[in-house]
Amino acid sequence: MASAGKELSLSPGLLYRPGLLDRAAQENLVEQIRAIVERAPLYVPVMPGSGRPMSVRMTNCGPLGWVTDKERGYRYQPTHPVTREPWPPIPAVLLDLWREIAGYGKDPEACLVNFYADEAKMGLHQDRDETDFSAPVLSISLGNTCLFRIGGLLRTDRTRSLKLESGDVFILGGEGRLCFHGVDRIYPGTSTLLKAGGRINLTLRRVNP
């Protein structure tokens, strides 16, 4: 891992661990993601109903993956929507990280891999497609810095913005598990980790109790 030091609780259940992963750990993760994307290619998810494409590209690893399409909407499923193959397994280093810091007895079932090109965004939303809200959502940032926005349990609650940098870990757990959050912008050229630019976000989730 890396520095066990800094740990900021923004509000109950929201834990920010800036710089938790050192450069070597980040490079190792990028290599693992590269292998995952070879087997489970990135695809463009679309909004339920409208079919409007999102700006991020997406894939998953783990027994379950989060997917969305025009007809069936948001859900978890065991196979890639394009290749129909099972998702690749979650890398051991990610399972280790979860076991060390998630504070939850069971392993994650899903690791959503979101790739943000420098123009991509993610609207304010809640992660609420899981059946187990007692498990936290653990988020890892790799590559270019983003402007992350986090609010409360209501869409209209006041939000705060913070920059998430490569190697930062953010945990939504406890009272913060269902907080609205999103990505307002990517800052191009702020990291040398991904040679082609952009940002990768990994979110580890427990889906079922």
Add this chain to the structure above:
DNA sequence: AAGTCACA
């Protein structure tokens, strides 16, 4: 609204 946009 896991969407976009305008405006202060």
Add this chain to the structure above:
DNA sequence: CGGC
């Protein structure tokens, strides 16, 4: 905001 407004199309679903």
